[in-house]
Amino acid sequence: MSPAENATRPGGRTARTRAAVLAAVGEELAEHGYDGLTVDGVAARSGVHRTTVYRRWGTVEGLLVDLLTTGADDSWAPADTGSLEGDLVSLNREVRTALAAAASLTVAVIAASFRMQGAADALSGFWRDRYERSAIVVTRAIERGEVPAGTDAERVLMLATAPLYHQLVLRRQPMSAAVAKRYAEDAAAAARAGIVLQR
Amino acid sequence: MSPAENATRPGGRTARTRAAVLAAVGEELAEHGYDGLTVDGVAARSGVHRTTVYRRWGTVEGLLVDLLTTGADDSWAPADTGSLEGDLVSLNREVRTALAAAASLTVAVIAASFRMQGAADALSGFWRDRYERSAIVVTRAIERGEVPAGTDAERVLMLATAPLYHQLVLRRQPMSAAVAKRYAEDAAAAARAGIVLQR
DNA sequence: TTGTTAATGCGACTGGTGTTGCATTAAGAT
DNA sequence: ATCTTAATGCAACACCAGTCGCATTAACAA
Numbered sequence: 001m002s003p004a005e006n007a008t009r010p011g012g013r014t015a016r017t018r019a020a021v022l023a024a025v026g027e028e029l030a031e032h033g034y035d036g037l038t039v040d041g042v043a044a045r046s047g048v049h050r051t052t053v054y055r056r057w058g059t060v061e062g063l064l065v066d067l068l069t070t071g072a073d074d075s076w077a078p079a080d081t082g083s084l085e086g087d088l089v090s091l092n093r094e095v096r097t098a099l100a101a102a103a104s105l106t107v108a109v110i111a112a113s114f115r116m117q118g119a120a121d122a123l124s125g126f127w128r129d130r131y132e133r134s135a136i137v138v139t140r141a142i143e144r145g146e147v148p149a150g151t152d153a154e155r156v157l158m159l160a161t162a163p164l165y166h167q168l169v170l171r172r173q174p175m176s177a178a179v180a181k182r183y184a185e186d187a188a189a190a191a192r193a194g195i196v197l198q199r
Numbered sequence: 200m201s202p203a204e205n206a207t208r209p210g211g212r213t214a215r216t217r218a219a220v221l222a223a224v225g226e227e228l229a230e231h232g233y234d235g236l237t238v239d240g241v242a243a244r245s246g247v248h249r250t251t252v253y254r255r256w257g258t259v260e261g262l263l264v265d266l267l268t269t270g271a272d273d274s275w276a277p278a279d280t281g282s283l284e285g286d287l288v289s290l291n292r293e294v295r296t297a298l299a300a301a302a303s304l305t306v307a308v309i310a311a312s313f314r315m316q317g318a319a320d321a322l323s324g325f326w327r328d329r330y331e332r333s334a335i336v337v338t339r340a341i342e343r344g345e346v347p348a349g350t351d352a353e354r355v356l357m358l359a360t361a362p363l364y365h366q367l368v369l370r371r372q373p374m375s376a377a378v379a380k381r382y383a384e385d386a387a388a389a390a391r392a393g394i395v396l397q398r
Numbered sequence: 399t400t401g402t403t404a405a406t407g408c409g410a411c412t413g414g415t416g417t418t419g420c421a422t423t424a425a426g427a428t
Numbered sequence: 429a430t431c432t433t434a435a436t437g438c439a440a441c442a443c444c445a446g447t448c449g450c451a452t453t454a455a456c457a458a
Contacts, residue, residue: 012425014435034313035314038415048437049438050438051438055435055436056435058416059416110313110369114310115234120371124372127369127370158365158366158382159358159382162364163357165361165364165365165369166364167357167361169369170312170322170364170369171323171326172319183354183357186354190385190392193388193392195388196385199381211455212453213405237445238445239445247407248406249407249446250407251405251407253447254405254406
């Protein structure tokens with residue numbers, strides 16, 4: 001980022017309060033979970049005044065959105081293991097780790113997205129970016145001749161990852177790493193069998 | 200149900216109140232969506248006093264849970280079309296219809312489940328029941344020799360339906376009936392190819 | 399019909415979230 | 429060093445959601 005950013009006065013104090021507040025959000029989230037996350041709690045822990053938090057972030061959801069966009073890793077890319085199956089297994093391992101954590105930031109933002117449009121948009125953008133970047137694992141598999149040309153990347157990724165979201169986030173049931181891996185293997189096998197073709 | 204139910208005094212007034220309130224919930228939900236659903240709004244529309252609603256249902260989530268469990272169809276069973284693919288396509292059509300509706304009760308309960316344990320439990324139970332009943336479509340396919348013995352019913356159902364939940368509920372992106380159908384076809388094809396075996 | 403009491407109606411109250419006007423502090427320019 | 433003003437601190441306030449005690453209504457039993 002450029003040192004000027006785009007804020008009107010991004011100097012030391014503003015940056016400090018912002019850092020203190022966002023850090024407090026992470027700590028409160030880990031300690032009390034999403035349900036126990038309140039603006040007052042964050043303000044008290046950060047040492048910043050209630051009013052300041054309300055003025056700059058508005059709501060709990062605003063805090064989460066800021067944390068999500070700030071924490072987004074611009075350099076993220078799916079692992080390149082040399083095979084589609086390996087890549088998908090690696091991807092599912094990452095997704096499972098993010099979702100199965102006791103106080104998952106991802107799950108917290110998902111919960112927030114049902115209440116606040118801003119959180120929904122941030123999450124939607126996050127996923128769009130991730131799935132676009134992930135499409136390369138299918139492209140590489142096509143180039144290697146591992147799967148047929150015309151294999152639908154989006155559908156392959158969906159078959160691999162969607163069960164994790166459904167079971168861990170919506171159904172709230174545990175899923176072992178082995179089962180998560182198996183969904184990745186299923187998606188890879190289906191792609192290799194020429195089942196997941198575009199039309 | 201037996202006429203006695205299990206309430207202490209289930210007579211005319213109680214039943215009327217309950218019916219009026221639950222009807223109001225449905226109407227408010229259709230009119231204002233989940234975000235605009237408030238206890239006061241429901242009470243005003245139903246003509247029942249605020250306090251009564253609070254006493255009997257506690258919160259908005261309690262109202263939704265009651266509506267969900269009341270509306271649950273005990274006789275539900277997956278369609279028997281004669282083929283695994285047909286059965287899964289039919290299933291996905293049902294799921295998509297339930298999720299894509301403008302003011303979907305299912306989506307409302309999902310949203311509520313992130314706030315209230317009772318809603319989460321009700322939803323969890325609802326899904327467990329549905330997936331257990333749905334497993335028969337794989338059993339039938341095995342009996343017909345359409346798919347190998349040892350095909351994992353749960354995984355087949357997950358591959359077919361999870362993408363719908365992920366895209367429609369979490370990513371909040373539209374999904375055409377054609378795409379929903381394709382995921383059902385993918386799952387059926389993968390099962391036929393012997394990819395989705397238990398281990 | 400009469401009596402009992404669960405269920406409901408009613409109003410006042412509490413607690414917590416979010417807002418507003420003004421004073422104070424400190425970042426950045428000169 | 430001094431000035432300007434954005435950012436923050438502070439206290440008082442408004443506003444809902446949710447609760448509580450008590451009065452009233454009506455379901456069920458006798």
